[in-house]
Amino acid sequence: MNGERNGLSWHRRALTALLLACAAAASLALRVAPVAAAPQAHPVEVRSNFFEPRVINIAPGDTVTWTAVEFGHTVEADNGRFNFYPQRYIHRGESVSFTFLTEETVRYHCRVHGSSGGGGMSGTIIVGAGSPSPTPTPTPSVTEHRYVPTPEYKTIGAALNGIAPGGVVHLAPGEYRESVAVRTPGVTVQGDGAPSDVVIDGQGLRRTGVLLAAGGTAVRSLTVRGHRAEGIAVRGVTVASVRNVASHGNGSYGVLVADASGVTVEDVAATGHRVAGIAVQGCDECDTVVQDVTVMQNLYGVLLDNAGSVVVRRSTIAANATGIVARSLATGDGTVQRGVHITGNDITGNTTAIPAASATEFAVQSGVWLAGVWFALVDDNRIDGHDYGVLVTSFGVPSLDGRISGNVIGGSAVADLGWDGVGAGMCFSGNAAAGGGALATRPSFAETVYVCGGTRLPGIPEPLVIADLARDAAGG
Helix, strand or coil, X not given: CHHHHHHHHHHHXXXXXXXXXXXXXXXXXXXXCCCCCCCCEEEEEXXXXXXXXXXXXXXXXXXXXXXXXXXXXXXXXXXXXXXXXXXXXXXXXXXXXXXXXCCEEEEEEEEEEEECCCEEEEEEEEECCCCCCCCCCCCCCCCCEEEECCCCCCCHHHHHCCCCCCCEEEECCEEECXXXXXXXXXXXXXXXXXXXXXXXXXXXXXXXXXXXXXXXXXXXXXXXXXXXXXXXXXXCCEEXXXXXXEEECCCCEEEEEECCEEEEEEEEEEECCCCEEEEEEEECCCCEXXXXXXXXXXXXXXXXXXECCEEEECCEEECCCEEEEEECCCCXXXXXXXXXXXXXXXXXXXXXXXXXXXXXXXXXXXXXXXXXXXXXXXXXXXXXXXCEEEXXXXXXXXEECCEEECCEEECCCCEEEEEXXXXXXXXXXXXXXXXXXXXXXXXXXXXXXXXXCCCCCECCCCHHHHHHHHHHHCCC
C-alpha cells in the first residue's frame, strides 16, 4: 500500500513539474514573441498657410488625419495619390484621412498656397524608414561666367551661344539693342549694376526683350523697354525667376508667364502696357509667386488667365485701369481659373484710362476683379479709390467657393464689395471700411448672408452688378 502511495506521489510530482515547466515556457514565449503594434492615428492641423506639424514620422499601417483649423486650403499629394475634394476647399472643422501601408516618403501641399516639391504650404510624411534617397545629380564644380561686351562676346546672344548649363552672362552698364533667348537650363542673364544701368531696348521693332525657355533660368537687375509684345516672357518651363527688373513701355506685357510652373516674379516694376504689367496664363498648377512688385499705368496691373495656384502678395498695384484680375477664359478642355491667393497688397486708384490692346479686353475700374474664379482668397489687402473695391462676377463660368476677408476698403464710387450672385460658396467676412462705419456692398446683405464659416450658399443674382459689368464690357 505504501509502495502504491509512493508511486502515485512520484507520478503527481512528475506531472506537477511538467506542468510548471510548460507554464514557464509559455510565459517566456509570451515575453519574447514580438507583438505587432496597433495602427496609430496621427493628427495634422491645416492652419493659415501651413500644416502643423509639417513633417511627421509614422509606421506602416498608420493613418494621418488632416483637420482644417482655417478655411481656404486643400490637401493634395505631390504625386497625385490623394487629392481630397479637388473641386472645393476643405471646410473649417472638416477632417480627411489617408492610411499609409508601405515604407515611403510622401510629400503633399495645398494647391492654393503650396508648391509641389516642398515649397510654400507643404508637408512631408515619412513612413517607416522612408523612401531611399535619390542619387544626387552631379553639379559642375565651376560655374561658367561670360561678360558682355568683350572682344570675345560682343552681344548677349553671342555669350549665350554654347554656354554651359548653370552659367551666368554678365551685362556691363549700357544699352543693348537685341532680343535675348535663354534656352540652356540654369543660365542667368544678369545686369552688373542697378536695373536702370543695363537696358535692353526693342526700339519698337523686336517682339520680346528676354525669353526664358529652359528650366532653372533667371533674369536679374536690368531694364527692358520698347518691345512690341513682352518685355520678359517665361514660356513652357519648370522653375524660373525674374528679379529686380524694370519693364517699361512694351506693347502688351511687362512680364508674361505662360504655360510654366514654379516661377518667381519678385521686385519688378512694370509700367505702360496695353494688357498687363504682369500676367500668368495657361497653367493649371502654376505654383507661381508674384511678390514685392510695383505695377502702374497698365490696362491690368496683374492678370491671371486660367492660372491655378498663384500667390500675389506684398505688392503695390496703382493707377492701372483695373488692379488685379483673375479670370477664366474659354478653353477646349474646360480649364478654369482656380486657386489664387491675393494677400497683403496695396491696391490704389486703378481707374486710369489706358488704351486696350484689343477689343476683347476691357477694364472694370475695380481694385480686384474675380471673373469666373474657383477657390480664390482675397485677404488682408488695403484697397482704395475704385468703382468696386472687390468685384466677383461670372465669366462664362460661375465663381465658386471664394473667400473675401480681412481687407480694408475705402473710396469706392459704387460699392466696396460686389458679387453678381452667379455661382455658389462665395463668402465675405471681417472686411472693414477705411474711414470706419459700414461697408457698401452689392448685394446689401453680402456680409450678413454670405458669411465665411457658415453654410455654403448658392448666390442670388444681383441685377445692379450684372448691369455694371455689361456696361463696362460694352465700353460704357
